[in-house]
Amino acid sequence: MSGANRSLKPSEPSHNNRLSFALQAAGIGTWTLDNLHQQIWCDERCRELYGLSGGESVPYEQLVACIHPDDRLDVDIAIQRAINPQSGGTYYAQFRTREAKTRSWRWLRCKGRAFFSETGTAYQLTGVVEAIAPTTNIAGNLIEEAPIATGLYVGRALIVEQANEAILKIWGKDATVIGKPLADALPELQGQPFLDILEDIFATGKAFTAQGMPCDLVVDGTLRTFYFDFTYKPLRNDTGEIYAIMNMAVDVTEQVLAHRQLEAIQADLLQTTQRLGLALEAGSLGSYELDLATGLMNCTPQCKINYGQPIDVPFNLPDLMHIIMAEDRSYVEQAITQSIEKQTAYMAEYRIIWPDQSLHWVRASGRPTHFVGGKPTKMTGVTQEITAQRQLQLVLEQQVQERTEELEATNEELSATNEELASTNEELIEANQNLTRSNENLEQFAYIASHDLQEPLRKIQQFGDLLKTRYADPVGEELVYLERMQSAASRMSVLIKDLLTFSRISTRQASTSPVALSLVVKEALENLSVAIEETSASIQVEPLPSIQGDNLQLVQLFQNLLSNSLKFHRTDESGALVPPIINIRTSQVAVTDLPVSLKPARSAAAYYCIAVSDNGIGFDERYIDRIFQVFQRLHGKKEFAGTGVGLAICQKVATNHGGAISAISQPGKGATFSVYFPVPI
Template sequence: MGNFSREKEGQELSAGELQAAALANSVREPVLIVDQDQKIIAANQNFNSLFGFEKDEVLGLSVYSLNDHAWHLSVLKELLEEELPQKKQVQDLEVVYDLEYFGKLTCLVNATLLETGGEVFSMLTFKPQIAGHSSISQELEYLKTVRDVLMKAPAIICSLKGPTHIFEIANKKYCELIGQVDILGKPIKEVLPEIEGQGFIDILDEVFRTGEIYIGHEKPVSLESENGQVTSFLDFVYQPLKNEKDEITGIFVHAVDVTEKVLARKKIEESESELRNIMDTAPVIIWISDENNQNVYLNRKWYEFTGQTKEESFGMGWVEAVHPEDKLEAESRFVQAIKERTSYENFYRLRTAVDEYRWMFNQGSPKWDREGNFCGMVGAVVDVHEEVTKGQLVRENEHRTRSIVEEATVATAIYTGLEMKIELANEAMINLWGKDRSVIGKTLRESLPELEGQPFFQLLHDVYTSGKTYYGKEDRVDLMIDGEMQTGYFNFTYKPLRNEQGEIYGILNMAMDVTEQRLARKKIEESERRYQEIIHSSPALIATFEGPDNIIKIANDAILEAWGKGKDVIGKPFFAVLPELVEQGFEDIIAHVYESGEPFSVHEMPVDLVRYGKKETLYYNFVYYPQRDINGKITGIVDIATEVTPQAILNQKIKESESHFRQMADLMPEKVINTDVEGRVLFFNQHWLGYTGLSSEELTEKGWTSTIHPEDIAAYQEQWERALKSGENLDMEIRLKDKEGEYKWHLSRAEAIKDKTGAIKMWISTNTDIHRLKEEEKRKEDFLKVVSHELKTPVTSIKGYIQLLLAMLKSAQDKKVSALPLQPSLERIDHQVGRLTRLISEMLDISRIEENKLEMQKEIFSINELVTETVQDIKYTNTQHKIEVTHYSHCLVNADKDRIGQVLINLVTNAIKYSPESQDVEITIQEKPAGKVRVSIIDHGIGIDKENHVKIFKRFFRISEEDEDTYSGFGIGLYLTNEIIERHGGVVEVISEKGKGSEFSFILDTATQKDTEE
C-alpha cells in the first residue's frame, strides 16, 4: 500500500483515506483514487508500473498535472467534473495518455464515486488497450502479493464468492471482528447467522445482482461473542468482483471499525444536547458570541422575552431589541470587551415581545478553547426591572437622597488542598476581600493574614477533614481593606468538593455581604433569626421532578431547607412530601407544564408551607420548565425558585402607602401638590387637573406656577425660595387661572415633611379656593357699611336727644316733671341703644357657609365587580374581619363609579368600625322589581336606636352616648352617602336595633338599553 504525503509528515490519516488506500491496493487493475479537489490520495503498484512512476511519487499531485499534463485533459475533466458527479459511475471511457518514450496510451477508464468515512472520492480503474497479457506465473505472483497485502492491511477485509457469499479470503482484522477463524469455504449465513435481519445479506445480494458498489457509513452490526452480543459501528464498501467476461463472481468487502468515533461523537452530542437543554431551561437569558463580535447562540429565553427570530438576532441583530437610548453604549461595551478580551457588565433596557421595555443586567466573560485561544464571549442577561424601578420609587420617596445600589453576583472562591490554595476567585470575592487578582495561586493564609486569630482557618480545616458543610449566618469578619481593618458581617458556606473517588480535594466558598441588613435588624434580631436559618450558600432553590408522578430526582440543600425536609424525600412523589401545595393549585400547574411543554413562571407569589410542623406564608419568584431527553420528549420538570418575602412585603407596603396617599389627596377639595426636597413636583391630585384642564404631564411640563397671576408670581416665588432654604411653612393668598382663563383667589400653603432628625424629606402644598369667600367678604363689607350708616345715624340722633333730656332733667325746677319716672326710663333706653350699637359692630364678624356642589360623571359598569374590588381593597387593611359577598343577581348600573365606590367604602368601614365584638360582615346584591338593584351591608355590631335613624344622615351628627365615645369620626360619612345616592335618584335605608347590629342598604336604577346605546 502506498503511503500518503501527510503520513510521511507524521499526520494521522482519516478513516476515509485509509479505506480508499486499502481499496486501491486490493484491486488487480491499475487504480487511481482522487479527492474532491482532484488531488491523488491513493495509487496502486500496477498504476505506477503502467505509467512509469515511483512509489508515492504521485501522491498529493493534481491528476491533471501528471508528467507535465500528459492527459488529454478535456476528456478527463469532463469525466471527473461533470459526468461522474451526476452519474456516480461511468464505464469504458476512452482516455489518452502520452507515455514518455512510448507514444500515446489509450485506456478504458471505469470511474466510480465513493463515499467512505464521511468523505467523497473518485476511483478510476484503467484497462490499457495493448496486445497480449501477463503470464500465469506473473498472475499467480500478483495474486500472492494481493493476498499478502489484504492479510496485513489494518482495515477489515474479506472476499466472498458466488451468490451464497462463500468466504474466499478473510484477513486477521475481519476474524477478530467476528470472533472466528475457521470460516473459509463457508457461506456467510452459516458463519454469521446473527446478521440475518440486520440488512447486510440483502445488501450483498443486491450488489451481486446489480454489480453496483454499496458504501455503508457508521452502520451498526451486532455479533455474538463470548461475553454476549456486541454492537460495533462500521464504514464499509461492497465492491463487486468480475471475471474477464465482465461477469460478477463475488464481492470484495473492505471495512473500518469506527465504533470508538461513533460512541465518542454520540456522547458529545448527548452532552451538548443536555447542556443546550439546561441552557434553554434556564430562567435567565444566556448568550455566546465569537471573536468577531458576532452572536452565535441565544437560548430560548431570549426569543421568548424579545419576540425576535433567530435570523433577526444573528450577528449584531440582537442590538435592535435594546432601547434606542441604551443601544450605543450596549454595543460599544460589548465590542470593547471582545477587543480587550475582558469581562464586563452593564445595565440596559430590552424590548419585550409585547413591545415594552424592561431593565436588564448583562454580564459577559471571555471564552477560551483548549489551546488557550480566545474564541469569543459568553454571558447572561437577568431581568432586574422590578429592582431598578423599585429603586427609582424609593429614591423619589426619599427625595433622591440615595442612589440605586447595583446588585452584585454572589462572591465565590474555590480552595484546594489542606493548605487552602486559592484555585479560583471571582471579581465579587476579590472585591469583598479588598485584594487584587494576584492572590490567585496563593494560599488563603498568605493572601489574608488578617484572618489569623479569627475562626475561619480552623473552620476550613474542620470542613476539609470531616466532609461536613459549614453554614455561616451573619458571621463577623475583620478584613484589611485599603490599609484599614474593616468589620463586616456575611452569610457564607464552606462546602467540601469531592473527586470521582469520593475523596475531598477542596472547598467551595460562597459569601454574601449582609452588613447593612444586620445593622438594620438589630431591634428585631431574635424574630429574624429563624429566617436566617434557611439562607443557603446559593440564592437559587433548585429541584427536578421525574415522570408524570413528579418523583423528586434532585433537590439541592437550599430547596430542602425551604421545604423543611431532609434528603430522605428524594425518590418520593413531590405532592406526597408537600401535600399542602395541592389545594393551592401547584399540582395542576405542574401537570399543565408536563403535558403542554409550556414553561410557567411567576413573581412574588405567596405560598403556604408546613415547615417543621408550623404553617408559614412565604413569597417566591419561581419557574417550572419542562425537562426533555435527547429526542425532545418531556421526561420531567425543573423547579427553580428564589425567596423574595422581604421584597414582596416592601412592595406591598409601598403600593398601599402610595395608593392611600393619592386616594386621600384626590378626595380632598384642595388642590394638592407633592414635591421633593428641592421643590420638583412629584404628584398633582385630581382637583388640580380638573381646575386647569391639563393632564399631569402637561402641568409638569409647563410648571404649575404658570397659572399664577402675573401680579402675584414674584411675591410667591420669593416666599417659596425662602421656604425651601429655611424649611419654614409658606402661607399666602394668590390668584390662579382656571381652564376658562379666569383667575380665582386661593389660599396657598406649603409645609415641609421632616424625618426624626429634622431633615426635610418632602413638601406637601395645598391651594384652597377662597374666591367666593373673598367676594362674599367684599359684599359683606359693603353691606355692613350701608347697614352701619343707616342704623348709626338714627341711633346717634336718638342718643343725642336722650343725653340732652337727661342733662335738662338734672337742672329742672319743675317738681311735677321731676316726680315722673323719666330719668330711669331714659337711662334704660340709653342702655338698650348701647347694646344695639354693639350688635351692629358684631355683624362685621359674620361669615357665610358655601353649599356643597357634587358633579356626577356617569358610566355603565357592573355593580358586582365594583363590590368585589372594593371588598378586596378593604380586606388588605382589615384582616381581622371576614367579609362575605353573596351575588344573588348580576347587574349593570349607569352611575358615577367613584362616588358609588365611596358609598361602599363608607358603609363597609362603618360596619367594621362599629362591630368590635364580631368579625363577620355580609354583603348581598339582589335585583329588585321595576329595574332596581339593592346592595345591603349587614353587621352584627352595636346597633342604632330607632330614634336616631333619621338624625344619623344629618351633617356632623354623632351619637353621643357614653359607650360610643371611643369610635372616631366627624359625622359626615352617612351625610355624604345619602347625598350621593339621592343625586343618583336612589334611596338609602337602614334597619337597626340597639345591640343587635345594623343593615344599611342603597337602591339604584339598573342600566337600560338606552343607557348602553348612549
C-alpha cells in the first residue's frame, strides 16, 4: 500500500488507552507527519506545546511557523536527515515555541522515527514532543561562552547539539556539523577509542578524563595526529537519566611534542655521556675539576694514574705544580692564568716526575666554568699521559731530518737528471721530426706505388695481351713466356696494392667513432660474396658489440681474415673442395684472463674477443710468430695466391685500436684467429 492511501490519523484501539493516559500524565504529546502530503496530525498536548488552535490536522508549514525563526533551519535539517534511508530514520531536535498564554519562548524536545516504503521513500514520521527545562538552553549558552573547547553530544546517537568555536577549530569543521551524529561529523573517529568511551559513559554513568591522549583528525584535508587533555562528563535530566555528554578539551599537542623532544634530547645526552665515558676510558683520559679559589682538585682515578699518583690519596693544584719540572712550571702557570683571564680554552704539554723519579709527559686541557658575577670559579678538563707519543715523535723528527737530508741529495741528483732529460728531449724532438719526414716520404712512396709503378705494369699487361693476339697460333713457347710475364706483372700489382694498404694503415691515425662490428662484418662479407659463392662457404655470425674505431680499417681486418678462411680451404681424398665452414663468435674477457703471451696496445679492465674460426688446412703453431710479419708465407705461390701482407695488416689494425690479435691451429684441423678490442668505459 502506498503512502498516499494510508490513513492520516493512527487508529486508537482500546488496548492502547493506558499508553495514551500515561503520555498525557507525563505531559508528552504525540504527532504524525504525512511526508508525502506535508500534513501533520497532533494530539491535544502536542497542539498545546506548539501553541496551535483548531483541528487535529494542520499543514506542516503552519506548525513550522510556530517555531522560533533561529531554530527552523535546525529542525528542517533534522527532518531531512531522518527521511534519508541511510540515516536509520531517527529524528531528534530541540527548538523553541511560544506559550499560548504568556507568549514567551520555551524549549521543546522532539523525537521520532521515519517509516519507509519498499522503494526507500519516507512516507511518514511519527514521534513525541515534550517541554524541557531551560537548563538545556543555559548549558548551550555556557558552552558558547566557555573559554576552552566544549561540545555537547545528546543521546546514544551522540547528536552534536552544541559546539563552540574553539572545539570547531580543533575539529577543523564549521557549524554544519551541529545536529549530526558525532560519528558522521567526524568520520575519522572510527577505529579510535573515543566513540566506545562515550558509549561506555552512557552505560556506566562514569565520567572519563585523559591527559595527552592522541587523536587523529582531518584538518584542512589532511589527517594529522593531535594530543588533548579532555573530559567526558555525563549530564542527567530530572529523572536522573543520562541524556547528554559534555566534552571539554584542551589542545596540548605542542606541549606533548616538546616533551617528547625533550625526552629524545635527554636520551641523546645520556648516550653522549656514556660514549664520552667510554672514549675517556679507551683513550686513557682522566678528567678533573679545579676550584680556582682553593686550588683543590676533584680528580678521576685515571687522572691520578696519568700523574703517577695513588688513586686513594688527595691530589690538588699545589701537588701538581710540585711534580712539574722546573723548566715547564712557569709555562703551565702562565697558560692557566691566561685561560682564566681571557675565558678561553687551556691547553699545555709538560714534563712531570713520578714518585719513582721517572720522567713522563702529560697533555692537559680545560676550560673555565661555573661563572659567578662574570668570573669563573672552576676549571674543568682532561689529562692524558703522552710519554710514548712524545718518544715516537722524537724518533719521527729524527727520521724526518734524515729523510730531508736524503731528499736534498736526491733533488741534486734529480736536477742533474733533468738536465740529461732536457738533452734527451731535444734528441726526441729531432727524432720525431725525422719520423715525420719519414712518414711523408712513405706517403710519397705510396703515391708513386699507386701511380708511377702501376702504370708500367698496366702497359706490360696490355702489350702482353697484344702479343698473345699476334701469336695466337704459336710455333714455339712464345705464348707460355707471355703468360708467365703477365702473371708476374699481376702479382707485382697485387703486391703494390697490399703494400699501399699497409703503408696507409701504418702512417695514418685511426678515426675514433662508434662502430658496430656486426655492420663491419656484413660489409666484409658483401665484398667477398663472389668467393663465398664459388666455394659454397657456410658462415655463421653471432651478434657483435660496438667499439670506438675506424670503420674502413676494421672492414679491412675482417675482410682479410675471412678471405684467408675462404682461400686456405681443404680438399678431400679425391681432391674435391671441402666447403669452408666459418664461425664468428664474441665474448668478453677480463684483463686477468687474457692469454699470457698477448700484449694489447692499450690497457683496459676487459676486452671484447672476436674469434674467427674455420675448417681449413690450418698451420703448425711453430710458425705463429712468422704469420703476422710482412712478406711471410707458409705456402708456395703455386699452392695459394697471396703476398704475405694480409695478416700483417690485421695485426696493425688491431694495434691501432688498442687491441691485439692471436691465433691457434693444427695442420688439417682449421684455424681460429682471435682479435681483442678494449671494452669502452
